[in-house]
């Protein structure tokens with residue numbers, strides 16, 4: 001019997017698509033749609049002193065998180081929770097969050113809408 005040639009088989013394209021989808025889903029399970037923004041709004045009571053209910057910082061050392069990219073928000077919360085991103089305050093807070101809490105908070109804060117206005121352009 002001849003060894004099979006390394007040719008493209010009919011299923012290959014589909015395999016690649018499925019693998020890419022799996023990689024995205026497993027490595028990057030995020031989409032804001034996974035969470036419930038209304039539940040997130042309630043849970044944001046735990047964040048408001050520093051980040052505001054609207055996601056605009058109320059403390060000089062706390063960043064704005066309003067409308068932040070969902071993938072980024074989730075990534076930071078997961079990293080604070082695991083300790084991969086170390087911060088004394090956010091570490092303690094994130095350790096109390098379940099996966100569902102994170103989904104909901106991400107769905108809420110990433111959906112805050114705001115307008116921005118850049119400072120005036122320099123004259124030249």
Ligand code: HEC
Pocket residue numbers: 043044046047048049050051059061062063064065073076077086087089090093105
């Ligand atoms: C006591 C104040 C305080 C509270 C309450 C608090 N945070 Fe934070 N948060 C901070 C500070 C300070 C930082 C900046 C930490 C750092 O330098 O890594 C931060 C950083 C973050 C970041 C990273 C933002 C970025 O731009 O990288 C996210 C996301 C975040 N907080 C979400 C939350 C959520 C969600 C809650 C509520 C469950 C919450 N925080 C509650 C103070 C707070």
